[in-house]
Amino acid sequence: GENVEQHPSTLSVQEGDSAVIKCTYSDSASNYFPWYKQELGKRPQLIIDIRSNVGEKKDQRIAVTLNKTAKHFSLHITETQPEDSAVYFCAASAGFGDMRFGAGTRLTVKP
Amino acid sequence: EAQVTQNPRYLITVTGKKLTVTCSQNMNHEYMSWYRQDPGLGLRQIYYSMNVEVTDKGDVPEGYKVSRKEKRNFPLILESPSPNQTSLYFCASSNSGANVLTFGAGSRLTVL
Numbered sequence: 416g417e418n419v420e421q422h423p424s425t426l427s428v429q430e431g432d433s434a435v436i437k438c439t440y441s442d443s444a445s446n447y448f449p450w451y452k453q454e455l456g457k458r459p460q461l462i463i464d465i466r467s468n469v470g471e472k473k474d475q476r477i478a479v480t481l482n483k484t485a486k487h488f489s490l491h492i493t494e495t496q497p498e499d500s501a502v503y504f505c506a507a508s509a510g511f512g513d514m515r516f517g518a519g520t521r522l523t524v525k526p
Numbered sequence: 527e528a529q530v531t532q533n534p535r536y537l538i539t540v541t542g543k544k545l546t547v548t549c550s551q552n553m554n555h556e557y558m559s560w561y562r563q564d565p566g567l568g569l570r571q572i573y574y575s576m577n578v579e580v581t582d583k584g585d586v587p588e589g590y591k592v593s594r595k596e597k598r599n600f601p602l603i604l605e606s607p608s609p610n611q612t613s614l615y616f617c618a619s620s621n622s623g624a625n626v627l628t629f630g631a632g633s634r635l636t637v638l
Contacts, residue, residue, distance in 0.1 A: 518568035
């Protein structure tokens, strides 16, 4: 089955700096790669996703890149703000229901 | 309002006492899934269902059962809970197996 590894497990940045979180996956059949943000005590919520026919996707300060050959994808947050502080999860799915999540990255943005 | 509803939100129980965590969605989603969240381990899939009467094991199915008799409901059953099932549980649904998941608010279960 799919195995998703996520790094780093914790990340601390200064407000205004950029943050990058990286994930690798094992199943070459995976074709859907979402990112979820989980604030303290809340449920995970989708912030951006990308499908395997696209190499990059951007939504305001957030972007995701996908390298299918290397089987890795990354989340980029620019101009970070304190409200970006949360746990971020990457995930991968081949479309058959077994969506696998990474272990999460705790991002702290210091004012 | 489109949502996934889980109950109970909090439960403390004892080893061996059967319990059910209910999950219901009002979005007519075909796909539903259960995850458990433990520190440092992320979200691990327990069971998922691609449609009514179709269920499959995820990564950590031992000790759990599910059923999907109706499209909107996907209960998680712990027949004989043990302390290692103490965790935060999330139900989620989507209109397919590879699409945006809508999560419930979570159910925090403690097994003594």
